[in-house]
Amino acid sequence: DGGITQSPKYLFRKEGQNVTLSCEQNLNHDAMYWYRQDPGQGLRLIYYSQIVNDFQKGDIAEGYSVSREKKESFPLTVTSAQKNPTAFYLCASSPSGPGSKPQHFGDGTRLSIL
Amino acid sequence: EDQVTQSPEALRLQEGESSSLNCSYTVSGLRGLFWYRQDPGKGPEFLFTLYSAGEEKEKERLKATLTKKESFLHITAPKPEDSATYLCAVQYNDMRFGAGTRLTVKP
Numbered sequence: 253d254g255g256i257t258q259s260p261k262y263l264f265r266k267e268g269q270n271v272t273l274s275c276e277q278n279l280n281h282d283a284m285y286w287y288r289q290d291p292g293q294g295l296r297l298i299y300y301s302q303i304v305n306d307f308q309k310g311d312i313a314e315g316y317s318v319s320r321e322k323k324e325s326f327p328l329t330v331t332s333a334q335k336n337p338t339a340f341y342l343c344a345s346s347p348s349g350p351g352s353k354p355q356h357f358g359d360g361t362r363l364s365i366l
Numbered sequence: 367e368d369q370v371t372q373s374p375e376a377l378r379l380q381e382g383e384s385s386s387l388n389c390s391y392t393v394s395g396l397r398g399l400f401w402y403r404q405d406p407g408k409g410p411e412f413l414f415t416l417y418s419a420g421e422e423k424e425k426e427r428l429k430a431t432l433t434k435k436e437s438f439l440h441i442t443a444p445k446p447e448d449s450a451t452y453l454c455a456v457q458y459n460d461m462r463f464g465a466g467t468r469l470t471v472k473p
Binding site for chain 1: 453
């Protein structure tokens with residue numbers, strides 16, 4: 253079945269450490285997204301990519317970095333510069349083309365501080 | 367600033383007690399409105415897309431409607447398995463999500 257796979261499901265970060273969250277999709281979608289979800293708030297966009305080797309900052313990109321070397325993969329690195337990284341991180345993808353298309357989500361990675 | 371507001375924040379229903387969830391938005395130039403269901407510890411699951419005022423979509427006990435400034439998700443005769451958080455998202459230049467309505471259906 254096609255879908256989006258995020259790993260790991262749970263991740264713990266030590267002080268000063270960078271950690272990388274994996275996102276892989278086999279839906280053949282061009283666009284991929286990273287969101288952060290905090291209790292009581294809507295999903296906030298961190299980074300998005302419309303095509304391989306290109307990505308754009310979202311509303312809360314500071315302290316995060318991404319790469320898009322393959323169509324299927326869009327890893328997110330949470331750097332030590334992100335001072336409040338504890339959150340539920342969601343990866344999504346959508347097809348490109350005219351019209352508004354729904355985004356499809358993975359099952360998330362929960363990041364906590366040790 | 368463009369905003370998406372969902373109400374109520376939480377809703378508790380008895381099994382079979384129909385109700386509606388609201389999503390209001392101040393976005394101009396709406397390109398699409400999306401409803402998702404999210405279970406605890408999971409990613410959002412896509413339910414419906416609405417594109418223009420007057421449009422309606424149905425799936426089992428759920429019906430979504432759209433006006434020029436808001437959308438409703440109507441739940442008819444809900445069952446305990448309908449318990450989840452329901453998210454609304456609005457797309458203009460990019461996608462904006464509401465904070466969700468947490469629905470609990472008691473047997």
